[in-house]
Amino acid sequence: MSTAPANGRQLLTGIEASGAFPVPYRFTHAKGGNRHLVVVFANFSAPQDYGWSNGVLDNVRANILWVRDRFDGMNSYYLCKEMDFSLEQSVAALIFNVMTALELTPDDVTLWGGSKGGSAALYFGLRYGFRNIVSIVPQFLVGSYVQRVHPKVARFMLGETVPEENVRIVDAILPDLVRSQVNRTANIYLLSSPQDEQYTEQVEPFLDLFHGYDNFNFIYSESPFITDHTQVTRRNVPALLGLLNLLVDGLPPRLGHVRNGYEEPDRDRTPIGSYLKATAVVRGAEFPPPVVTEPAARSEVARSAVRFSGLAPGAVRVSIWEHGRYLGQADVAPDGTWSWELGRAWSKGQHPVKVYGIDRVGYQSQRTEVQFTAVDGPVHGAVPAGPAAHPMGGVLAMAPITAPEGGGAPMVFAPMAHEQLMDARVLFAGSAPGAVQVGFRESGVLLGAAAVGPDGMWSWDSGWAWSTGTHVVDVFGVDAAGVESSISRIPFSTVGVSSGAGSPGY
Structure with a gap:
């Protein structure tokens, strides 16, 4: 599935399913052939668990990969489920597969994130050897933080009873990684503030661990207008985006040799195109689109009595949209049936509604569109639609x-x-x-x-x-x-x- 944002950059969605945990992603190609990849991790309040996805990165020239932090319905810091760190390995596989398809190296990649995403950017950047790391108001003691602030996430990551031993293990992951001075030549930019209520416990005690790094930069933001954790990021967005564009252009703020430009507008996109197609979230013939048995196609239906129902083989739920706007969703029963109502009267007139199925992994079917006309009052003589045989083995919505x-x-x-x-x-x-x-x-x-x-x-x-x-x-x-x-x-x-x-x- 792809959409075209306002700035004209096509947004592609997919799922990397080669690892133990399927990892949903969004991707957009670089502008002007820029040869860089920015990987974006999400914070807790990110819409749909995709961080920095509100258009703020539209003018960044690089390829951008947004990695979703939602596994079995829960956040994970991109690390683990019940101490199973194959979740982390699945995320790393996505990043390396995209990087390889773009014919890049870890030196051509910037990891970026705030809060939970800042912890992930720092962890993946150091552990897997990426060149640039921008970590905005991270948490270092992840186990203690989720235990105290996000108990559901703690149960998901550390186990149902949240054993203290597991809390300590996850608390030590990031500090021990920094202490080891692995990837010490990385360009690291860490932003925090004394006005961040998490600063004293989660950041300040660990700053000395970076003394052995060649280009560690601590951005200390202090302002009377910063009132809490989230405001630290909001007050620094312009400066952070300026920093990001320097990194994309190969100009990390440091002394020594730098590389400018790094653009190949005519470079062959076949490898990344093949990868994006192979992992696309919208499936083809192997995942049939839902059947809409009511309302009947092109029928008239009383505004207050519109009910959708049908079949969705292979799906666990269906999603309902009109004119690109989300209306709702319905669970699919074990026998494949589903039904849904809007919960209010429809506006009078024609309605082109699209329905698609979603399976347990998160893959989507092709869209089924049904058009009907909402009218005032009861409709007399309407004959309900019935399922008809689909030539590919399913059924399709049809009028009498x-x-x-x-x-x-x-x-x-x-x-x-x-x-x-x-x-x-x-x-x-x-x-x-x-x-x-x-x-x-x-x-x-x-x-x-x-x-x-x-x-x-x-x-x-x-x-x-x-x-x-x-x-x-x-x-x-x-x-x-x-x-x-x-x-x-x-x-x-x-x-x-x-x-x-x-x-x-x-």
Whole structure:
């Protein structure tokens, strides 16, 4: 799945599942071919557990990898679950896989984070040998901190009873790592403040441990306007972003040789593109999209009586959206059924609602879109939709099958209008009651045709790999007398999947 932020940088999401713990991530490519990677760790209050994801890093020129800290529904400091540190190794695997796909080395990477994320940046940066570390108001005694402040996190990380032995072990991890002077040539920038209520216990006692490091920089922020832990970061954002851009440009504040520029705008992105595709959060044919059995497609429904229901094989919950805005979610029962209501009356008019499934790992299915019209008062004579056989083995939402009046256009369930597809093979499917076959044209060129079954359903696979880019396909029905219906126009795009010649006639 990808989105385009306001500044035009495409945001890609995925899950690195090669380790013991699946690790969700977000990624955006560098501007102007910059050859650097910034890895961002999250604090406790980060939206959706992605730190610094509110647009503040939009103007950073580097590749940016946001690592989510949510494992089995809980935060972890990116370290462990019940003292199982294979969670940490799974996070490290994500970072190294992205770094390798970008053809970078640890010298080309900056780790960045605040509070919980600051502890993670310092820990991963030192332990795994990364060149630049920006640690903002971290905690050093992680075990004691979660035991006292975040008891649920403590139980998740240290065990249900939070044994004191485990508290001590996790307390020692970061101080012992710094004390060992591992990665002593790293460029380390640690920000804290005496106005931070955590400073006296969590930072000040450990500053002397950095004396042996070649380029340790302590940014001491003191201001009457700083009132608490979070304000330390907020008051220093401009200076921190300035520091980050220096690191991205290969200009760490230090004496000696520096490297400027470091941009290759024409560099081949194939390796990182392949990695992002392989770990993309939205799955293809192996994870079927949900079925929406009600409301019926293109039906009219009373505003106060809209209820969604259907099937979602392979999912543990479904997520419901409209116009890019999250509406809600519903758990999927063991038999695959689900249902959901908004909890208030819908606004009057048409509503294009998208539903997708989410599995236990966090992978998402393709989107299913259903359009309905919310109207005032009861709707008379409405026939509830029923499931119809999907050509790939599932079921799809469909309106009651009745012969269309005046050569109505075929209904197209897949691909959805304006859908981005990560597969070069595109399956078309839908219903065309009253037609004996459906045909497909692009730019006036006939691509092929498919027979319509007795139940009105049809499907068509062109047999070729579609070229990368935007396609607009007209789908039309043909009745027994050879008369063509009106068309359903389906714009869609294939993203980074093929550089082939595309469909016949090009």
